[in-house]
Structures are given as structure tokens and as C-alpha cells.
Amino acid sequence: MLGQSALFLVTSSSAIVVLFIFYFIIRDAIPFFQLEGIKEFFTSARWYPSASPGEYGTLAIFIGSGLVTLGAIALAMPMGIAAAVCLSDILPFSIRQTIKPIIEVLAAIPSVAFGFFALVVFAPLLQESGGRILAVITWLLGLPAGGLLVIVLADLITGRIREDRRNGARAVLFVCFGGAVIGLLTLISSRLNDVEISSGTNALNVSIILGIMAMPTIVSVSEDALQAVGRELREGSYALGATRAETILKVVIPAAGSGIIAAVILGIMRVIGETMVVWMASGNAAQIPEPWYNILEPVRTLTATIAGDMGEADQVMGSARYHVLFAMAFILLAFSFLSNLASEWIVLRSRRKVGG
Amino acid sequence: MLLAQSRLTLTGLLILGLALAGLTGVHAEETRIIVDGSTTVGPIAKAFAEYYMGLHPDVQITVSESGSGNGAKSLINGTCEIADMSRFMKENEFAAAVEKGIMPVAHVVAMDGLPIIVHPSNPVSGLTVEQVRDIYVGKITNWNQVGGPDKKIVVVSRDTNSGTYETFENLVMNKEKMAESVEYVGSNGAARQRVQSTPSAIGYAGLGFVDQTVKALDINGITPNQSTVSSGVYPIARPLYMFTNGYPKLGSHIHAFVTLHLTKDGQEIIEAIGFIPVTAY
Numbered sequence: 001m002l003g004q005s006a007l008f009l010v011t012s013s014s015a016i017v018v019l020f021i022f023y024f025i026i027r028d029a030i031p032f033f034q035l036e037g038i039k040e041f042f043t044s045a046r047w048y049p050s051a052s053p054g055e056y057g058t059l060a061i062f063i064g065s066g067l068v069t070l071g072a073i074a075l076a077m078p079m080g081i082a083a084a085v086c087l088s089d090i091l092p093f094s095i096r097q098t099i100k101p102i103i104e105v106l107a108a109i110p111s112v113a114f115g116f117f118a119l120v121v122f123a124p125l126l127q128e129s130g131g132r133i134l135a136v137i138t139w140l141l142g143l144p145a146g147g148l149l150v151i152v153l154a155d156l157i158t159g160r161i162r163e164d165r166r167n168g169a170r171a172v173l174f175v176c177f178g179g180a181v182i183g184l185l186t187l188i189s190s191r192l193n194d195v196e197i198s199s200g201t202n203a204l205n206v207s208i209i210l211g212i213m214a215m216p217t218i219v220s221v222s223e224d225a226l227q228a229v230g231r232e233l234r235e236g237s238y239a240l241g242a243t244r245a246e247t248i249l250k251v252v253i254p255a256a257g258s259g260i261i262a263a264v265i266l267g268i269m270r271v272i273g274e275t276m277v278v279w280m281a282s283g284n285a286a287q288i289p290e291p292w293y294n295i296l297e298p299v300r301t302l303t304a305t306i307a308g309d310m311g312e313a314d315q316v317m318g319s320a321r322y323h324v325l326f327a328m329a330f331i332l333l334a335f336s337f338l339s340n341l342a343s344e345w346i347v348l349r350s351r352r353k354v355g356g
Numbered sequence: 357m358l359l360a361q362s363r364l365t366l367t368g369l370l371i372l373g374l375a376l377a378g379l380t381g382v383h384a385e386e387t388r389i390i391v392d393g394s395t396t397v398g399p400i401a402k403a404f405a406e407y408y409m410g411l412h413p414d415v416q417i418t419v420s421e422s423g424s425g426n427g428a429k430s431l432i433n434g435t436c437e438i439a440d441m442s443r444f445m446k447e448n449e450f451a452a453a454v455e456k457g458i459m460p461v462a463h464v465v466a467m468d469g470l471p472i473i474v475h476p477s478n479p480v481s482g483l484t485v486e487q488v489r490d491i492y493v494g495k496i497t498n499w500n501q502v503g504g505p506d507k508k509i510v511v512v513s514r515d516t517n518s519g520t521y522e523t524f525e526n527l528v529m530n531k532e533k534m535a536e537s538v539e540y541v542g543s544n545g546a547a548r549q550r551v552q553s554t555p556s557a558i559g560y561a562g563l564g565f566v567d568q569t570v571k572a573l574d575i576n577g578i579t580p581n582q583s584t585v586s587s588g589v590y591p592i593a594r595p596l597y598m599f600t601n602g603y604p605k606l607g608s609h610i611h612a613f614v615t616l617h618l619t620k621d622g623q624e625i626i627e628a629i630g631f632i633p634v635t636a637y
Contacts, residue, residue: 048533050516050525060536119546124553198556199510201539279542284515287536298539308515308542319448 022333029330032056032323041327047286047300049309049321056324060288062331064203064299068278071207071295072214072271077264078145079211080218084260087219088226089234089248100223107216111276118209118281123200130197130296135189137208142188146181153177155245195296201283203295209277214267221266225259226252258350265343269336272303279304302328389610391419393427393440394519395543396562397596400465401440403625404616408609415609421543424519431599432456437610439599442468442519442562460599465617467632469563469585470524470592471572473548475555480504482574485591489528491558494535499556512550512559515540523594524560560592564630586632596631 033041036056044057083103087096126133154173158166197204229252237247253260278284283298286305290297306325391401398421405417419440422430427439428449434456445453445460453460472488474480480502483491490496491509500506513534514521541547544565551559552569563580566572572580575591584590604611616622623633 045536047536051533120549120553123550127554198508199539199554201550280546284540285537298537300540308517308540310517 025326025330025333028323028326032320032327035320035323041324045286045288047305049324054321056320058302058305058324058328060286061300061302061305061328063288063292064282064286065272065301065303067203067289067293067295067299068206068210068282068301069268069271071203072210073264073268075141075208075211076214076218076267076271078141080215080263080267081222081260082144082148083215083219084222084226084263085248085253087223089244089252100220103216103219105216106212107220111213111274112280114209114213115277115280118205118277119201122205122209123281126197126200126202126205130200131193131195134192134195138189138192139185142181142185146178146185150174150177150181152245152249155243159243159246197296199283199298201281202297203282203289203299206278206282206299207295209281210271210274213274213277214270217270218263218267221263222256222260225256225263228259229255258347261346262343265339269339272332272336275303275307279307284308302332306332387415387609389415389417389438389613390430390436391417391438391440391598392422392430392436393420393438394424394442394596395421395545396442396468396518396520396564397440397465397598399564399629400596400617400626400631401438401598403629404613404622407621407625408613408616412609417613423515423517424522425517428453428460428599431460431601432458434458434601437600438614441597441599442594443522444597445599458601460601461603463598463600463614463617464595464634465598465614466596466626466634467585468594468596469580469590469632470520470527470560470594471563471566471580472558472560472575472592473551473566473570473572474558475551476569476571477555478504478571480573481571482577484576485528488558488575489530489532492529492534492538493532494537507556510550510554510557511535511538512547512554512557513538513540514544514547514560515542518543520544520560520562524592527592527594563632566630582627582632 040055040057042062043059044055045060045063046055046057047060048055087100091099150173154170154177157173158170161169233251233255234247237251242251278301282301282304284300284304285298286300287297289295289299306328309321309325389405391405398419401419405419409415409417421440424441424443427436427441428445430436431439432449432453439460444462450460472483478499480499483502487496487502491502492511492513496502497509498506499509511534513524539550541550541559544561547559547561548565548567548570551557563585566580578584578590580590580592585593598614600610600614604614617626617633618635620637623635623637626633
């Protein structure tokens with residue numbers, strides 16, 4: 001009885017801590033809206049907190065956060081899921097046992113080290129040969145994705161042709177689709193090759209680094225989800241005459257879907273919450289890039305603003321300067337809370353669908 | 357064996373005694389000094405700490421660099437004995453301090469110039485204060501508008517939490533706001549790093565941070581160096597401060613520390629780091 005109540009106390013304390021965090025942040029965020037109103041905070045892009053009177057428009061900062069997160073996830077999601085599928089269903093067991101720990105070691109590297117690399121090595125590199133790097137990234141992302149697409153398409157189409165003509169048809173399709181993919185990639189990369197990057201500390205730099213940082217989370221959580229699907233489903237699928245590509249795409253991934261979505265949301269949380277890397281390498285310019293999706297411009301994120309401005313937020317309680325940071329923190333907190341709720345809900349719903 | 361045991365007992369007693377002394381606050385004098393604040397003044401405080409701990413092995417001095425604003429905050433909250441600041445305390449900081457029963461006293465430890473720095477490959481060798489302001493306001497966006505190559509200017513500033521930024525704002529910006537495209541970095545070192553690796557960048561940093569890897573521009577035709585700053589000819593110069601709570605007790609370690617810059621050795625340390633001493637031995 002005593003043991004039970006002690007355990008309950010420990011468990012409930014962590015929940016209470018979360019409630020306390022919410023309480024204190026909201027308590028310090030509300031005065032900002034009382035002092036400055038709501039309109040400017042969400043609709044103006046002018047961020048001059050140290051001026052007098054201060055301007056507290058955070059639109060540019062929200063867009064900066066969104067841009068960096070989108071870029072990082074666009075990089076990490078396809079790569080992470082592809083790597084997880086590869087680890088769980090394609091590579092032999094012995095190779096998987098060596099590669100998975102290596103990917104997980106990435107998660108143990110402190111973010112300051114990533115930030116230092118981004119600022120000192122990667123930013124100058126982007127300035128010197130940004131166009132070439134963009135072209136290389138296009139190939140790196142495009143070739144595997146394109147290859148996968150060609151194989152899957154060819155498999156799906158040849159599956160409908162008569163048995164004795166299959167191999168010939170497959171070869172023809174490979175050449176056609178492969179040529180198309182390579183042509184497209186060449187076109188895009190030659191376009192990107194001429195791009196000049198004036199400042200290396202920009203949204204692209206941070207997106208790439210954060211994408212690398214989110215990879216281990218996405219890979220290991222989705223790989224666990226894929227493993228959890230179990231051999232019976234896979235073997236049942238093979239027994240019905242499905243190819244390996246069909247099994248992976250139509251059976252394994254849908255069955256592990258909720259786990260993969262949860263992995264991606266965890267990855268997004270990792271990216272949004274990251275502070276040190278963006279503070280060091282995003283440029284921290286509170287501007288809306290021109291056009292808004294131009295990731296070669298420096299941007300500023302919510303986390304970096306909170307970290308960078310905390311020191312000068314006036315000691316005098318009740319100043320808008322001080323409370324605006326809490327208002328930002330509240331928005332961040334609300335966002336991550338809702339994302340977590342969403343991922344829980346997705347997992348629950350898919351469980352009901354599968355009937356597990 | 358017996359010796360080892362007695363030594364153990366002695367150590368135990370010593371630790372106990374120290375703990376008791378710490379708890380009851382019975383110790384002759386403060387031997388742990390915490391210094392916090394400006395990243396510009398930080399190197400001076402660090403060198404002073406090293407020198408002073410060499411003379412007094414019983415004194416522990418820790419120096420952190422978190423920006424002038426944080427230094428003021430630490431002093432007000434009583435979490436440090438000495439606040440390094442590269443600007444004078446603001447009115448509201450003073451008010452907050454007095455409210456908490458802290459009376460900040462300023463000690464000017466050195467003078468500093470703020471050189472405007474560019475990449476060594478940049479052919480531009482001088483600007484006026486007005487041109488620098490126009491670059492930071494966003495009126496001048498390309499180097500060819502000030503006699504340089506046809507390149508977009510990458511404008512780098514210290515973050516608004518730094519005394520260096522405040523100084524720049526006071527002496528250069530003339531109440532005008534910086535453009536939204538200005539990039540902010542968190543330290544003098546980072547500012548120099550960004551400029552030395554970006555051919556089209558412009559930035560500013562304390563005189564002690566300017567080395568061979570960047571080029572300091574002549575401002576209004578005056579080169580920033582020891583003599584132009586100390587004579588007050590260079591237009592962007594400032595004093596560097598250490599703040600204590602009240603004037604430190606004469607003869608205390610803190611007093612010795614914040615008056616170290618008045619000694620011959622202190623002057624040499626400040627010169628070696630690249631700042632301008634207030635004394636002339």
C-alpha cells in the first residue's frame with residue numbers, strides 16, 4: 001500500500017511539473033497581451049524590442065521558425081523513412097546491427113557541436129560553392145527517390161503483363177523512366193548550380209543541419225514501428241504472391257503508419273525545440289524572406305529569439321519586453337502540446353482501424 | 357596505515373569545518389568571487405583572474421561571459437560580485453537594483469574602440485559614420501555604392517543583448533532602426549568569425565578582437581588604434597566598466613580586483629589583450 005502510493009506520487013509529480021510549466025508560462029504571457037494587445041504580435045513583422053517604444057511584431061519570426069522546420073522535415077522525413085525501411089526490410093540482419101547504432105550515435109552529439117560546425121565550416125562552404133552544394137543535394141535526394149520510384153513503377157506495371165514478356169518489358173521501362181528521372185535531375189541541378197549565396201548563415205544551412213539532427217529520432221522510431229509489424233503479415237503477403245516492393249508499400253508501411261507518423265512528429269518537435277544551432281547559424285535576421293519560401297536568406301526563429309533576448313528583457317517585471325518572450329514561449333508550448341495530442345490521436349485511431 | 361587513517365580523519369574534519377564555516381558564514385573574507393557579464397570585458401576579467409589567483413592561491417575567481425544585460429541582472433539578483441559591462445547601467449537597471457538593496461558602483465577598467473570590420477579581400481578601406489549608418493539602416497545595400505565590388509552587403513551586428521550593440525547604437529545609429537535583414541550574432545568572436553569567412557560582410561567588434569584575419573576600416577579618415585582611441589579622435593570609442601555592489605571594502609580581494617587596472621601589471625595585461633589602459637606608466 002505504502003509502495004503503491006509512493007509510486008503514484010512519483011508518477012503524478014511529473015504530470016504536475018508539466019501543469020506548473022504551463023501555469024507559469026501563461027501567467028507571464030498574459031500581461032503582454034494586456035499591455036500591447038493581440039493584433040501587432042501576430043500581424044506585424046517589425047521586431048524592435050529594444051527600441052523605445054518597442055515594436056513586437058513576431059510574424060517574421062513565426063515564418064522563420066516555420067521555414068526552418070519545413071526545410072528540415074522535407075530533408076529528414078523521406079531520408080529517415082527510406083533508411084528505416086531499408087534497415088528493417090531490405091538490408092541483411094548483420095548490416096542492420098552495425099548501421100543502426102551508428103545512426104543512433106548522431107542523437108548523442110551535443111547541439112553546440114552541430115552549431116559550431118554549421119557556423120564555422122558549413123556557412124563559408126555555402127558562400128563559396130553554394131550552387132554546387134545545392135546541385136549535389138538535389139542528386140543525393142533525387143537519385144534514391146527516383147530509383148525507388150522507377151523500380152516500384154516498373155514492378156507495378158510489369159505485374160499486369162503476361163509472364164513470358166515480363167523481363168523485356170521491365171528493361172524497357174527501366175530505361176524510359178530512368179532516363180526521364182536523370183534528365184529532370186540534370187535540369188534542376190544545372191539551374192541550381194548558378195545560384196549565388198551571399199550569406200552562409202541562412203535558413204538552408206540550419207535546415208540541413210537540423211534535418212541531420214532529426215534523422216536519428218525518425219529512423220529509430222519508425223524502424224521500431226516497422227519491426228513491430230511482425231513476420232506473419234509479411235509472410236502472408238508473400239504467400240499471396242506479392243513482390244517485395246508490393247509487400248513493403250502496400251502491407252508493411254500502412255500497418256506501421258501510425259508509428260511512422262509519430263516518428264515524424266517527434267522529429268518535428270526535435271527541430272522546433274532546437275535553440276543553439278539556430279542561434280549560431282540562422283543569421284537571426286527578423287525578416288520575411290523575399291519571396292517567403294526563399295531559404296537562402298537569413299531568418300530568425302522563436303527559440304533563438306527567446307534565448308538571445310532573455311538577458312536584456314528588463315529586470316523590471318511587467319515590461320512588455322520581458323513578457324513578449326513568455327508569449328512566444330506559450331505559442332511554442334501550445335504548438336508542441338497540440339502536435340503531441342495529434343500524434344496520440346492518430347496512433348489511437350489507427351489502432352482501432354487495424355483492430356489491434 | 358595509521359598515518360593514512362589519521363590523514364583521512366583530518367581531511368574529514370577539514371571538510372566538515374569548511375562546510376560549517378560556509379553554513380554559518382563565519383569566514384574572514386570572501387574568497388570566492390564570481391564575475392559575470394560582457395563578452396567584451398570578459399577577456400580582461402579572465403586575465404585579471406588568472407593573474408590574481410597566481411598571487412593568491414586561496415582565492416577562487418570564476419568569470420562567465422553572458423552579455424552586459426545579463427551581468428547587470430546577475431549583480432541585481434546577487435548571483436555575482438562583479439558585473440562586467442561594456443556600457444553604463446540603464447536607468448531601469450539602477451532602479452531595479454536599488455529596489456533590491458543593491459547600490460551599483462562603476463569602475464572604468466579600460467577604454468575600447470569599436471572598429472568597423474570587413475573581409476581582408478574587400479578593396480574598400482574607409483567609410484564615414486553616415487555611410488556605416490546607411491548600411492545598417494538598409495539605405496546602402498551594395499558595396500558598389502561605397503566604391504567597392506558589385507556585391508550585396510551582408511550586414512552583421514551583435515545581438516541586442518550586448519553592450520557592444522548599445523554602444524554602436526548610441527554612437528552610430530543616431531536613433532534610427534537597423535534594417536530587418538541585419539544578421540545578429542551572439543558574441544564578439546562570432547562577429548569576427550562571420551566577417552573573416554564572408555567576403556561581402558561588414559560587422560563591428562571590440563578593438564581587442566580585431567586581428568590579421570579581418571580588416572578594420574578608417575572611419576571619417578581615422579584608423580582605429582591605441583592612440584586614436586585613447587586620445588578620443590576615433591569617433592566610435594567607449595569606456596569599459598566593472599560594477600560592484602557599493603564601493604568594495606578597502607583591502608578586500610574584490611577591491612584589489614577592481615583596482616588592478618590601476619597597477620603597472622594591470623596596465624600591461626590590458627595592453628596585451630588589445631584594449632586601452634586608463635593609466636600611463
